[in-house]
Amino acid sequence: xxxxxxxxxxxxxxxxxxxxxxxxxxxxxxxxxxxxxxxxxxxxxxxxxxxxxxxxxxxxxxxxxxxxxxxxxxxxxxxxxxxxxxxxxxxxxxxxxxxxxxxxxxxxxxxxxxxxxxxxxxxxxxxxxxxxxxxxxxxxxxxxxxxxxxxxxxxxxxxxxxxxxxxxxxxxxxxxxxxxxxxxxxxxxxxxxxxxxxxxxxxxxxxxxxxxxxxxxxxxxxxxxxxxxxxxxxxxxxxxxxxxxxxxxxxxxxxxxxxxxxxxxxxxxxxxxxxxxxxxxxxxxxxxxxxxxxxxxxxxxxxxxxxxxxxxxxxxxxxxxxxxxxxxxxxxxxxxxxxxxxxxxxxxxxxxxxxxxxxxxxxxxxxxxxxxxxxxxxxxxxxxxxxxxxxxxxxxxxxxxxxxxxxxxxxxxxxxxxxxx
Numbered sequence: 001x002x003x004x005x006x007x008x009x010x011x012x013x014x015x016x017x018x019x020x021x022x023x024x025x026x027x028x029x030x031x032x033x034x035x036x037x038x039x040x041x042x043x044x045x046x047x048x049x050x051x052x053x054x055x056x057x058x059x060x061x062x063x064x065x066x067x068x069x070x071x072x073x074x075x076x077x078x079x080x081x082x083x084x085x086x087x088x089x090x091x092x093x094x095x096x097x098x099x100x101x102x103x104x105x106x107x108x109x110x111x112x113x114x115x116x117x118x119x120x121x122x123x124x125x126x127x128x129x130x131x132x133x134x135x136x137x138x139x140x141x142x143x144x145x146x147x148x149x150x151x152x153x154x155x156x157x158x159x160x161x162x163x164x165x166x167x168x169x170x171x172x173x174x175x176x177x178x179x180x181x182x183x184x185x186x187x188x189x190x191x192x193x194x195x196x197x198x199x200x201x202x203x204x205x206x207x208x209x210x211x212x213x214x215x216x217x218x219x220x221x222x223x224x225x226x227x228x229x230x231x232x233x234x235x236x237x238x239x240x241x242x243x244x245x246x247x248x249x250x251x252x253x254x255x256x257x258x259x260x261x262x263x264x265x266x267x268x269x270x271x272x273x274x275x276x277x278x279x280x281x282x283x284x285x286x287x288x289x290x291x292x293x294x295x296x297x298x299x300x301x302x303x304x305x306x307x308x309x310x311x312x313x314x315x316x317x318x319x320x321x322x323x324x325x326x327x328x329x330x331x332x333x334x335x336x337x338x339x340x341x342x343x344x345x346x347x348x349x350x351x352x353x354x355x356x357x358x359x360x361x362x363x364x365x366x367x368x369x370x371x372x373x374x375x376x377x378x379x380x381x382x383x384x385x386x387x388x389x390x391x392x393x394x395x396x397x398x399x400x401x402x403x404x405x406x407x408x409x410x411x412x413x414x415x416x417x418x419x420x421x
Contacts, residue, residue, distance in 0.1 A: 030292040031227070031247040034169040035261045036281045038180050038233065038240035041173075043278035044265050049169040050284050052151055052291040053246045056221030057117045058167075058229050059159030061175055062152075063125060064110060066139050068183050070129050071106070078107040079360060080128070087133075088123035091158070095120035096197070098367055104357040111355050114219065115195045115204045122158035133157065144171070147178050151286045161223050166291050169244045173281040176218055176231050176242045190217030190233070196352035198366035207255045208232050210346040212262065216240070220254070224299035224307070225291075228254040234262045241265045247294060256343055263341035 032048040043049075070076050081103045089100040096118045098104075106128070112121045123133060130136025133156055140154040149171035155162045180187065193210060194203045208215040208230075217233035227247035233240060243261040248254035278284075299307055358364035 030294060032169040032244070033246075033257065033261060034173050034242075034244040034281070035265050036173050036177070036242050038177055038242050041177055041280040041282060043281055043284065044241070044268070045261060046169075046278055046284060049173075049244075050151065050286045052166045052168055052287075052289055053229075054159075054161070054165065054223060054226035054291050054293075055167045055172070056159045056223040056226045056229050058172060058219050058221035058231055059154065059157065059165070060113055060117065060122060060221075061172070061179065061219050061231060062140050062143065062154060063122055063136075063157040064114065064189065065175060065179055065183075066136065066143055067106065067110065067125055067129055068179075068186055069143060070139075072183075076106060076129060078105060080106045081359060082106060082109055082124045082128035084120060084124050085127055088120045088127065091119040091123055092160075094118060098357060102357050102364070102367070103359070105360065108355045108357070110189055111192060111195050111353060112197075114189050115192050115353075116202045117205060117220070119158040119160070122156075126157040144175075147174050148282050149174050159221055159223065161225060168286065169246055170281055170284045170286065172231050172244050172246075173242060176233065176244075177281070179218070180233070180240070180242075187216070190219070191215070192353050193350045194352040195355045197355050201352050205251070206230065206232065207251070207346075208234070208259060208343075211255070211343045212259045215262075218242075220251070222251070222307070224295040225293045227294045227298050230254050230258050232258040232262065234266075236266045239266070247292070249298070259343050260341055 030048070030051075032051050032053055033045065034043070034047075034049040035045040036043050067076075071078060082105070084098045084100055084102040084104070086100045089098065089102075094117050096112050096116060098120065104124075106125070109121045109125050112118045113125065126133050126136035130139050136157055137154050140157070141152075144152045144154065149167070151166065151168040152171045152175075153164055153166055155165045159165070179190070191209055192204060194201055196202075203210075205220045206215075206218070212232075212234060214234040214236050215232065216235055218231045221229040227249065228251050229246045229248070230244070232243045232245075234243075235241075241262055243258045243265070245254055245257045245261070248257055356363040357367070
């Protein structure tokens with residue numbers, strides 16, 4: 001084995017660290033990364049992990065946690081009916097688009113929240129569990145304090161842009177571990193590949209579920225101020241890791257960087273003792289700073305097709321080729337080198353989980369979504385789009401059929417399902 005002359009560190013360890021840098025942008029920019037063991041909380045890699053950050057739709061992990069706590073405490077059940085209020089129905093896309101007055105179970109709302117990243121479902125859950133958005137935010141913050149998420153403060157259940165709505169990679173790592181450890185029986189919510197409402201099949205925005213072996217969670221998010229965020233988990237040989245990437249330049253880059261973190265963690269093997277100990281995630285020291293605002297970089301005119309708050313943009317970048325930036329690249333164009341892991345095309349996935357409105361005994365007829373008016377593409381300006389949502393890409397209108405009553409998202413058959421755009 002060859003050693004580096006200055007510190008006598010095995011060259012393979014240097015390769016482990018260098019591999020993480022391969023996916024890094026060529027010029028300095030804000031980004032946070034964290035890799036931890038789910039079982040122990042041991043930190044395997046940390047980069048700006050305690051910098052405050054806008055969470056965007058990753059917020060919905062705390063929305064789900066707060067809801068599952070309410071179920072565990074007996075205040076509601078999975079079959080409790082929620083009502084879509086006028087406020088919920090008025091939320092900006094991404095959303096399911098149900099009419100005000102529609103009812104649905106907590107179970108169905110959670111599935112739509114985690115897969116579709118539906119902002120109307122986030123508000124319906126918040127109002128049903130907490131009485132109001134403000135009341136639910138109080139519950140979210142109480143849970144954050146109890147978990148030791150000292151850098152987090154929530155003001156809404158969906159991650160819509162708000163000045164005081166912040167978290168950090170450290171805190172999201174703590175939250176992800178809490179979800180896994182406190183609710184093992186509900187783990188399937190984090191890795192539903194797709195849901196079906198009538199004829200509409202909506203894929204999870206976490207593309208790692210279909211592209212990285214062993215991927216089993218959790219949630220993506222994007223607003224212009226935060227960049228592309230993801231909390232991802234995967235399990236190999238009984239060992240589960242959690243990777244967090246905040247501020248990636250695109251959905252494609254986000255997925256690639258999370259996959260590379262996971263791959264490096266799983267492949268470290270017996271060499272982990274040679275790297276400096278970073279302690280556990282809760283031991284990472286928070287810093288007092290303002291979260292970076294990446295709006296100009298993420299949604300500025302230098303991009304060929306600037307994203308908006310409600311646009312995940314992975315497929316658009318792949319289609320248009322955003323050559324204006326060295327960070328924007330197509331995954332299909334990547335070639336392995338120096339041990340770098342490359343995401344492949346989507347593999348055979350699970351059948352969509354059917355969702356419905358109404359009660360389990362009397363499901364409603366499928367509602368046909370109103371077509372959205374096409375918007376002219378424009379260059380995002382400072383402050384533009386703040387009233388839009390923190391969700392991901394919107395789905396196209398499809399035909400209507402009556403959905404069958406689903407079971408909880410546990411196990412399902414695995415027919416081949418085509419990849420959504």
